[in-house]
Amino acid sequence: MTKVYNKLVRDRIPEIIASTGDKYKIRTLSDAEYIEMLDEKLDEELKEYHEDKNIEELADILEVLYAVAKARGYSKEALEETRLKKREKRGGFEKKILLIETIRDQQEV
Template sequence: MPIYNKLVRDNIPAIIEKTGKTFTTRLLNDEEYITEINNKLGEELAEYLETTTTEDALEELADLLELIHAAAAYHGSTFEELEKVRVEKAEKRGGFNERIFLLEVEDD
């Protein structure tokens, strides 16, 4: 029996159950949960970096976005509040749309 020991999406147990397979799960406490969200963010980011097609990239970005939603909720916030912070930062510092790559800054 494969051992996974990782955070999975909420419907995964039901999906496994429909296949007739047996499985074991447990609920994580708060500290374990944020640790596993962070682990999963790293896993999904690595998968995104390895993609070779737009379709695969979008799948991995969707997974990252789902984890960002979960992390925001863990921190007592909503995705809408997170988006507001993102917009405020973009208004002050800009986004990344212009593809600017900083080479160096003269040090006085």
């Protein structure tokens, strides 16, 4: 029986499939295809997190984010540095603040 996936998988998946005795068909993506498939993978992992809400899905999201950053020419360190700068400037999400609305004084318009 053949099952078609056509999706980006982790590097060791072919090895894991082979260890079960199953055969597989793969190809290496171009850089442009890789970035496109990473974006799809991120959507997939976010969907899985929304369904399961477990640490494994969070780890998968982080793994894909690191791969996206690398594919776009950013290091993990640059990503973390940018995150920290943004956090310093705009804050994090610990205070659980929900913005309802803003009201601009009509005299200022």
